[in-house]
Amino acid sequence: MASRRTSILEASARVIARRGVRGLRVEELAAEAGVSTALIYYHFKDRTGILRQTLEFINDRAERYTTERDPGAPPLTAREELDRTLLLEFQDSPEVRENSTAWGELRASAVFEDSLREDLARASLVWVQEVAELLGQVRPMTPATALASSAERLTALVEGLSVRWLSGSLPLTHARALMAEAIEVEVERLGR
DSSP, X not given: OOOHHHHHHHHHHHHHHHHOSTTOOHHHHHHHHTSOHHHHHHHHSSHHHHHHHHHXXXXXXXXXXXXXXXXXXXXXXXXXXXXXXXXXXXXXXXXXXXXXXXXXXXXXXXXXXXXXXXXXXXXXXXXHHHHHHHHHHHSTTSXXXXXXXXXXXXXXHHHXXXXXXXXXXXXXXXXXXXXXXXXXXXXXXXXX
């Protein structure tokens, strides 16, 4: 069974995905999580603490569903690992939809909420670095600056395609195909 803190973070991700950051009210979060507002303040101190911890929770959850594998499965090549990591951001599952929507809401709110900017920038940097590392495993002789630029383009594309897919303006299969094509272009580009 999930801890109370985890239950609150799960509820926070749901509320943010459904109502946006500006729509996150502690009273609604408490009702969604089935806890008291006092317990939320006990765990997170204030609204900024809730947002920061929810961002971390969303990142951890995304890392889990993009990297966890069956222990008995054969190892993936570096290229398969790269493809898997980026393409699993496009799954028609409630968890992925909620995560992607909440991430987009947090990113959009950072434009107006200074308190989110630094945390979001840090989380984005970590994601870019992780993708750059995967690209470096595929193209080991590539300079770090080129890997970082490719990773920046790919992660930005994931976000943009996710918004279009989640808003209904792009079918999931087409978003995945565009992402796969972009990975191919970036890997080929790094090989030159």
